[in-house]
Amino acid sequence: MSKPVIGIQMQKLPEQFYYRLSYKYTEAIYAAGGIPVMLPLIAEQDYVDHIWPLLDGLILSGCQTDLDPKRYGEAPHAKLGPVNETRDRFDWMLLERAHAEHVPVLGICRGFQTLNVYRGGTLIQDLPSQQPSEIKHSIEEPPEAFAHEVRLAPQTVLNHAAVEKTAQVNSLHHQAVKKLGKGLAPVAWAEDGVIEAFQSEDLAQHHVVGVQWHPERLWQADDFSLSIFKNFIAAVVAHKQG
Template identity: 45%
Template sequence: MRSRPRIGITTRLELETRRFYLGRDYSEAIFAAGGLPVHLPLIDRSEYISEVFSELDGLLLPGSDTDPDPVRYGEDPHPRLKKVIPEKDQTDLLALEAAELSGIPVLGICFGMQILNVARGGSLVQDIGSQIDGSLKHDQGLPLERNSHRIRISESGLLRTIAGADRTEVPFSVNSHHHQSVRNVGRELRPVAWASDGVIEAIEDVRDGRFVLGVQWHPELSWKTDPLSAAIFSEFVKRCSTDQQ
């Protein structure tokens, strides 16, 4: 048996050079929590995904500087829609399909949470600032790791267990680097965290025993100093290791 669970992390694509890339923080957080990060190039073919997932124990869908294609949830593009990369969307969707078939744990971060929701038939707010009246500033800028607004976490569920079942009265703060959010929640998912303006900040699978969690903030940027972010990676890798056995 491998000493560390292998956790696949899908990459990004630089359109101008056609190079794959990924911020180092994701891999550092996974390794520090006891996992072995495996970078997955954006090869949007089912035969590739099927073969590589036979060797994985978990899936992390990272953030992206792109937006999911609104066509995938039945909408026309908003004027403030950012760039869309079909290979990114399709590879992540195929990866989610493979993870569902194998039952391995899934952690979606920012874009990863959004594409998880789209994969389950949900929809997105394409631009928070222009589509939600009275919304907070959800794209904070620098410093990236700074926690910029508070969230309320559901009193039950996976995220509540990670945050601490005895901390229901304690406010949590998170960083914020997004202009889109979940609108209609997809099948077999439920919202479990909210900002004060009502924006959904986390979703999770409703089925008992499944670790499928999406968070709108970036725990990979703040795991060294923020207990909630560290706990998310710790529990994710722990579940990947447990399911591996």
């Protein structure tokens, strides 16, 4: 049986003249059983129409730009980071196709936030200034280090057990979910109440999962992180088989 093809967008800062993507993403996808395909940020319908039929699943990667707050009806906060309208527009085009065809989606960090806003949610634009906490959500290097604990909801895609559990995660974000998007259920929280993961309420019909941390940085030494990718690939295979 052929392996599922997973599309993942590359990144680009406004002043850069090249695309880039951490190899940690592609290695994690391949280790979990998928074939990664990197997507340049070509926010044109013709490009999406040509590339989309080749993909079986979609991962929205993290990046160093913030989502433009106009996407969720807010003015920019003073601490808002750089934005990339092309990335935002490209993400929306991909998500429109994924939702129309129930193609499985995994959102990571900025991709998690994008999924939330796409479904009508909003963001805290800067956690340190708008919602101060003893939890360090934006740690310094190395990104492979655990930063804090999250509580996992029982009987969810992240925790199949009937009792609540916890997991250690890394943390590289200054924004967070404020209002949860339509059809999303929270499945993990930091100790300060920040939503760290969600899944679609209709998971069996459309597998949509988002995590605020970076499991692609941890999977080689952390079974929990690897399971996030394996569960996603399993959902892609199931969808592909109909």
